[in-house]
Amino acid sequence: MTTTPPVTRTSQVALIGNPNTGKSTLFNNLAGLNTRTGNYPGVTVEKKVGRIHWDGIEIDLIDLPGTYSLSPRTPDEMVSVDVLMGHAPSIGEIDAVVCIADSTNLERNLYLVSQILDMGIPTILVLNMWDALKERKDEFNLADLRERLGIPVIPAVARKGTGSKEIKEALATLLRDKPKPKRLNVFPAPFNAAMEKVRGRLAETKSRPLAEYEIERLILDVNGSVERRCLTHTGPDFAEFLASVRQELAEQNCIVPRIESECRYQWAKSIMSGLFTRDDAVKPRSISDRIDGLLTHNVFGLIVFFGLMFLIIQTIITWADPFMGWCEFGQETVAGWIEASLAPGPLRSLLIDGVIAGVGGVLIFLPQIVFLFLFISVMEDCGYMSRAALMMDRFMRLFGLSGKSFLPLMSSFACAVPGVMAARVVENQRDRIVTMLIAPLMSCTARFPVYWLLTMTFVPSVVLFSIPMGGLAEGGGWDFTLPALVIFLMHLVGVVVAIPVAFLLKKTAFKGEASPFVMELPDYKWPSIRTVAFRVYDRAKAFVVRAGTLIFAATLVIWAAGYFPGDHAVQHELEARMESLDEETDSEQLAALEEEHQEISARLIETSFLGKAGHFIEPAVRPLGWDWKIGVGVVASFPAREVIIATLGTIYSLGGDVDEEDEGLRGALRESTWPDGSKVFNIPVALSIMVFFALCAQCVSTLMVIRRETNSWGWTIFSFSYMTILAYIAAFFTYQIGMLFVA
Amino acid sequence: MNQLKLDQLAKGQRGRICKVEGEDGIAIRLMEMGLMNGEVVEYVGCAPFGQPSTYLTRGFRLALRPEESRRIEIEPIS
Structure with missing residues (x-):
């Protein structure tokens, strides 16, 4: 037994490496599930720290973003340099660096290594994908490399978990010996x-x-x-x-800036010289090149790509559905228990409509997030993600973005919450924020009930054209109707608007030196279940813990705004009486009470803070053709767009449990009148509401996820403001132009 | 020798870099990735909509848009 000298504080070790070197896999191997995430102040970089206990030493392993070099040009890139130089206040001095490199691509990886050695911090070099190097019929002189670099060099296969023990041992030795390495100087x-x-x-x-x-x-x-x-x-x-x-x-x-790359690559070449018995300037054709021939093929590549995208959308919309159903079922079950044990009153309303609705409102997104990140992780781990970005790059340049933004934006057609989270795949900070800001403009599935209710109620079912299908379709043809066209156009509005919005953002807020599109296409490999599982778990946990708390808090605030300051004594008394009655024997009495309850509920929502806000904005929404009831509905749907249907149900005294197919609600909308007796709703009004909902930011969950992912309330408020203003202007013109046709 | 821009290479053709234009962030990034004077680059092919293009250098595949590859002057190797 060796006695270990006591280490006074937790050692701080940074993990860094080029992209596609298996850095996250190594991080998971070393730290396991013992991790915590946060943000560095003022930047979008996520701070991820894992705790390692090894041989009596406690280590905080800090995962730095994958990078090709440490020459910071943006605040996000500066984070890594600050951490390594010991300037990050929450971390302090860095005791050692673990640098991971792709051993099949060592020369280029040595560029970053040279910069780290330049800092004079004790460093361990991990040569990952050692098995791939061994597969090449090539000798590699590891002893020489160790001697030339003068630091511990550890071969590893992170995907198989090998090398972790050796890395921890080397780290423990390094942290005990505390060597003071001489900094590398490559310059003349x-x-x-x-x-x-x-x-x-x-x-x-x-x-x-x-x-x-x-x-x-x-x-x-x-x-x-x-x-x-x-x-x-x-x-x-x-x-x-x-x-x-x-x-x-x-x-x-010594021409700045090229002197740096010249000197560092010269150093890398000198380190590499003679390490291999064969020296290929360009790698021979590999299996990956042959797969690329298919997967990035002009026709076949696109078919595979769009097939995969279809599958992803289908999955997050359809497969997530039963899980979301369980979520709702769980919510109802718990609500049922509370109803059974607690008399109607403010506390019960808080628990059911605030707390349980809040928890449910967080969990409901989990299935979609898990499924989407399952696909993303597999695509990233097997190397297909960069090919997908490659193929979509030309198209995404319409938005002034790169191909990487395609998947987050496409996912947002299902739901912007996983979509905004998926923007993480975009490495470039400016592109990533722009992607997050325009993602909520994509028409998510929560808008569909609103489109459906209004279109089916007000847009006449005119057949625009018919495609004869012979015996294939019922009635011998496939009719394309006006309501179908309207719903289709509503889905298109967001995309069309997103193009100029993205363009303007890139020209104003994100102005500056154009960021180059230089993307490495790594070798294909089989995805590792372990890596994929870790990443999905990591994202799900980050969502629940970090965004979930914000969503939950926001739900409580909105509940309070809809509950107070009205006097709910009569409403709760009615509820208590209704619950004491038997559905079978007292059905008539029950129906009468129900009607009374619905009227009181309608009055209470009208006099609540939310209702008052709806009344308050009436003059502002009048030019959109809306009355105060629509105003209240729009304000009250701040938690999520589809809430407007339940709110309209409550306001029209039909109760809150109506859906978009409800004939009563459709009738009430058709019959709704202004004080002078004229009808509130007509086609322009219905269209203006739909256009408003297509573009507005009425989704507190999306906004809270934007807050977490951009690490800024500024961008969150900006998202809400620009979308609301845009929605208002578009709804205004829709109504005003529409009225010209009606008149 | 006749010099070409990197985006003028034919599929499968190789060239030796003789110049990377500019001193801005894009040029630096290209050089950091190892696209420097004397390096050999092979044009692998282009993505479905005509860009970006894929190249092989120092043993790894790199995708570049025409704006970026046009900054690199090469001497074709037959």
Whole structure:
């Protein structure tokens, strides 16, 4: 038994690597389920930390985003540098770095390795996909690599879980020995002289002393994150000074910025030289290339792609349905228990309409999220995701986005909640936020009941054209009707509007240097069940714990706004009397009470804060052709769009349990009148409500998920505001233009 | 030697990079990915709607849009 010296605090270890190197799989292998997620302040990067206990040492493993290099140009990229340099306040000093590399693509991976070694932090290099390297009929000299790098180098096959023990052992040794590695310096003498000059000049300013790596970034990244941050302390003439330093360097044949890639790749080449017995400049044709021939084929590739997309949409709409049914069933069961044990009153209303509805409102999204992330994880893990992005890139450029945004936006046609979460697959921060902001414009399934109710009630069932189908269809033909056209157009409105919205966002809020589309297409491989399961679990947990709490809180607030300040004593008394009656013997009495209850409920919703808000906005919605009842319905449907149907049911004294097929509700809408006796609803009014719902942000769950994923209330409020304004303007023109035709 | 832009290569053809234009973020990104002077690149093919194109270099596949590949000058290798 060896005695281990006590470690005073939890060691902080960062995990970093290029994309597609199996970093998340390794993270899961090392930390298991013992992880927690959060956000770094002010950026969209998710902070993921896993706890490892090994040999008496406690380690916090910090998962940094996959990256090809550490030359920060955006605040999101700066996060990794800040963490590694010990500037992240919630983490503190970093004790060691685990850098994972694809051993079949080592030379390019060494670029990032050189930057990490440049920081002078104790580092372990993990050579993942070691089995793939071994498969090549090629000798690889691991001992030489270790000697040249001077750090622990551990071969691993993360997909099979091998190498984890060795990594933990190496980490424990490193954390105990606390070596002070000499930083790697790949740059020539003139560059080092320039660094000294910059350091000297910095000392004269108010800036804190910078680490060597930060000074490097200051010189190398023209207008990069380090420079911008530094200039806030040093004053504007420092920028001129930096420019002159770069100019001098250029005169000495060290041209910024290309000097960095030249020197680092030169170093990588020197490390690699002679490690392989064979040296192929370009890899020979592999199985992956042959699969690509099929899966990115002009015709066959697209058929497979759209087939898969159809399957995904079908799955999250249809397969998730029974699970969502169980969710509702569970909700009703618990509500039933509460009804049986608690007399009607504010507490019971809070429990059933607030707490249970809130919990249910969170859980109802879980099946869709699980199914969508199941597909996403499989697609990402097997390497198909980047091919899908490749094929959709040309099309998505219409939106000013890249092919990566296609899947999140497509998923949003089922539901924007998993759609916004899926935007995580977009690495580029600006594209990701734009994708999240336009995702709620895609017509989700929650809008369908609204379209259906209004179209079926007000749009005449005119056959526009008929396709003769012989004996295939009933009646010998397939009729394309006006209501079908209206519902189709409603689904199209969001997409059509999303194009200019995305374009404007990219031109205004997300203006700046165009981000390059440089995408690696990794080798195909069989997806690992373990990796997929971890990722699905991770996303589901993140949704419930982080977005779920917000959705739940919002549901409670909305319940209170619909309940208070009215006096519910009579309503609750009626409920108590109704519950004491027997359905069979007292049916007449029950019906009378029910009618009374519905009238009181209608009055209570009207006098609640929500109802008052609906009344308050009446002058504003008048130009859309709406009366206060529609106004209340729209305000009250803030939790979710389909709630308007139940709210309209309550307002029209029909009770809250009506659906879009309810003839009573359809009748009530048709008969609804203004005080002067004229009808409220006509086709333009119905269309203006539908257009409003197609574009508005009446979905608190989506907004809360946007809050979590952008890590910003600013973008959340922006989403709500721009969509509401857009919806209002579109509804206004729909009604006003529509009325010209009616008149 | 006759020089071409990377997007002018024929399918299956290889070229040696002689210049990456520009010093902005895009140029840096291309160089970070290893597209530097002297490297050999092979044009693999293009996606269904004519772009982006796939290339092979340093043993990995890379997809680039025409704007990016046009910045890379190459000398074709027969």
